[in-house]
Amino acid sequence: MGKVTGFMEYERLEEGYKPVPERLKHYKEFVVGLDEGQSKVQAARCMDCGTPFCNSGCPVNNIIPDFNDLVYQGDWKNAIAVLHSTNNFPEFTGRICPAPCEAACTLNVNDDAVGIKSIEHAIIDRAWTEGWVQPQPARIKTGKKVAVVGSGPAGMAAAQQLARAGHDVTLFEKNDRIGGLLRYGIPDFKMEKSHIDRRVEQMKAEGVVFRTGVLVGALPKDSKVTNWAKETVSAEQLQKDFDAVLLTGGSEQSRDLPVPGRDLDGIHFAMEFLPQQNKVNAGDKLKGQLRADGKHVIVIGGGDTGSDCVGTSNRHGAVSVTQFEVMPQPPEQENKPLVWPYWPLKLRTSSSHEEGCTREFAISTKAFKGEKGKVTGLTTVHVEMKDGKLVEIPGTEKEYKADLVLLAMGFVNPVATVLDAFGVDKDARGNAKATTDFTGGYATNVSKVFAAGDMRRGQSLVVWAIREGRQAARSVDEFLMGFSDLPR
Numbered sequence: 001m002g003k004v005t006g007f008m009e010y011e012r013l014e015e016g017y018k019p020v021p022e023r024l025k026h027y028k029e030f031v032v033g034l035d036e037g038q039s040k041v042q043a044a045r046c047m048d049c050g051t052p053f054c055n056s057g058c059p060v061n062n063i064i065p066d067f068n069d070l071v072y073q074g075d076w077k078n079a080i081a082v083l084h085s086t087n088n089f090p091e092f093t094g095r096i097c098p099a100p101c102e103a104a105c106t107l108n109v110n111d112d113a114v115g116i117k118s119i120e121h122a123i124i125d126r127a128w129t130e131g132w133v134q135p136q137p138a139r140i141k142t143g144k145k146v147a148v149v150g151s152g153p154a155g156m157a158a159a160q161q162l163a164r165a166g167h168d169v170t171l172f173e174k175n176d177r178i179g180g181l182l183r184y185g186i187p188d189f190k191m192e193k194s195h196i197d198r199r200v201e202q203m204k205a206e207g208v209v210f211r212t213g214v215l216v217g218a219l220p221k222d223s224k225v226t227n228w229a230k231e232t233v234s235a236e237q238l239q240k241d242f243d244a245v246l247l248t249g250g251s252e253q254s255r256d257l258p259v260p261g262r263d264l265d266g267i268h269f270a271m272e273f274l275p276q277q278n279k280v281n282a283g284d285k286l287k288g289q290l291r292a293d294g295k296h297v298i299v300i301g302g303g304d305t306g307s308d309c310v311g312t313s314n315r316h317g318a319v320s321v322t323q324f325e326v327m328p329q330p331p332e333q334e335n336k337p338l339v340w341p342y343w344p345l346k347l348r349t350s351s352s353h354e355e356g357c358t359r360e361f362a363i364s365t366k367a368f369k370g371e372k373g374k375v376t377g378l379t380t381v382h383v384e385m386k387d388g389k390l391v392e393i394p395g396t397e398k399e400y401k402a403d404l405v406l407l408a409m410g411f412v413n414p415v416a417t418v419l420d421a422f423g424v425d426k427d428a429r430g431n432a433k434a435t436t437d438f439t440g441g442y443a444t445n446v447s448k449v450f451a452a453g454d455m456r457r458g459q460s461l462v463v464w465a466i467r468e469g470r471q472a473a474r475s476v477d478e479f480l481m482g483f484s485d486l487p488r
C-alpha cells in the first residue's frame, strides 16, 4: 500500500474535458488525462484492501491494488506489466470502459471511489510513449492453425493470446478495417482509431495474419449490418483449412421499431449512421453520407449507442437533438448500501449529453409521420410501470418534429446466418450456445468451433469481450495441445 492515510488526505480528481465549443468542432478525443503527479496522488487513495472488491468487479480481474501501489512508488514500467498481465488492450478500456471496478471499490461505500480508470489510462499512455509496449512473438511454434472470425476486442484479444501461445492465427474480418465496434461503432471522439492501428502492427509482428474484407459464411440479402467484404469464404472451407475456428462476430442485429411509418426515408439504425462518420474521419470518400446538419434529430434509445448518436449529430450541426428512453428516469444518486459492490442503476450523463441534448424518459414512440415518403415527425406517449409492465398513460400523446430518426435500442443477437453456416446451436436469445466452464468452455456443439464475445454473451462491453477472447483462447489452446499455459 502506497500511502496509509492517502484515502483520508486526498479527494478524488476526475480527468478533465476540453471545452464544449472547442471539441464540437472536431472528432478527436477531448479527455485531458491525469499527469504523473496527479496519478500518484490518486493512486495514493487506494487502501490496498485485504479483499479488493475492485478486482472482482473488473471483468478482466485487473490487479488494481498492485498497479496503484506501483504508480504511487513511481514504478510505471512494472505497473504496465501488471496491467498487461490481465488485459491485452488497456488503452481501449482506459478510455471507454464504464469502470465497474470503481462501482465495486470499497471507498465507494461512503466516499468517492479510487479513480482506477484514469490511473489505467495514464499507465498505458505512458507505456506507449516510453516504448514499453513491444511485440512478444512466441519462441516456439506449434504448427497448429487457428481461424478467428471477427476482429472486435474479443477477436483481437483471442488472436493475440493464441499467437503468443505459438499458433498460426488468421483473423478474418468482413469490414475493410480491423476493430469491430471499436472501429465502426464507437466514435473517434471517444476513442481515436490510431490506438487500434498500433495494436494491429504489434500483432502482425507477433505473427497474426489479418484478412480484412472477407465475409465468412453469408449474410441475409437485405441485411443492414456493416459489410465491406470483397470476398467470401465458406464455413466448410475454414473448418477444412484450420485446426480450430473461433467465432467472435459480435451481436450485430439491431433491435427495430416496427410501428406505422417505419419505412419512411430518414429513419435509420444507429449502426447505419455512426460507421459512416468513422469512415469519413479515416479519409474515405462516401457518397450521400447520412448527416444531421440543419436537422431536428430524434434518437430513440437512451444507452451508449444513443449517446454516441447525440455527440455525432451535434458535431454535424443538428438544429436540435432529443433522446428518448422508454424506462423512467433513474435516481441521480444510487442507494449505496443497497447496491454496492454491484453496478448501480442511476442517471448517467455522458459528455455527449453535456454537449447539447434534450432527454425524455418514460416515453414510447407510437408512429412515424411523413410527407412525400420522408419522415417529418413522430407521435409519442408517456408510459409507466404497472405490475412489471410498461403501460401507456392516457392523455399524454405528443407530436415531435423530426427530419432524422436514429434507432439505438440495442442489439437483439448475432446475425443468424453466420451461426447457421457453421451449424452452431443458439441459446434462447439467439446467441451462439457455449458455456464459460473452466474446462471445455467456449466450445460450441460443432467439433473444433468455439464462440466468444458479444456473439456468445449478447450485447455487452469491450472489457467483457476482452475477457471472453482471452478465456476462449485458453480453451482453444487446451483443445489443440492438451494443456495451456495461457492465463484465464
Ligand SMILES: Cc1cc2nc3c(=O)[nH]c(=O)nc-3n(C[C@H](O)[C@H](O)[C@H](O)COP(=O)(O)OP(=O)(O)OC[C@H]3O[C@@H](n4cnc5c(N)ncnc54)[C@H](O)[C@@H]3O)c2cc1C
Pocket (backbone or CB within 6 Å): 096, 097, 098, 149, 150, 151, 152, 153, 154, 155, 172, 173, 174, 175, 179, 180, 181, 182, 185, 186, 214, 215, 216, 217, 218, 226, 248, 249, 250, 251, 274, 304, 305, 308, 418, 452, 453, 454, 455, 459, 460, 461, 462, 463, 465
Ligand atoms: C455505438 C456503440 C457504442 C459503444 N460504446 C461502448 C463503450 O463506450 N464502452 C464499452 O465498453 N462498450 C461499448 N459498446 C459495446 C462494445 O463495443 C461491444 O460490446 C464490443 O465491441 C463487442 O466486442 P466483440 O469483439 O464481441 O464484437 P464486435 O466489436 O461487434 O466485433 C465483431 C466483428 O466481427 C465481424 N464479423 C461479424 N460476422 C462476420 C463474418 N461472418 N465474417 C467476417 N467478419 C464478421 C464484424 O464485422 C465486426 O467487425 C458500444 C457499442 C456500440 C454499438
Ligand code: SF4
Pocket (backbone or CB within 6 Å): 045, 046, 047, 048, 049, 052, 053, 054, 055, 064, 065, 068, 104, 105, 106, 107, 114, 116
Ligand atoms: S477496492 Fe478500491 S481501495 Fe480497495 S484495493 Fe481496490 S481500488 Fe484500492
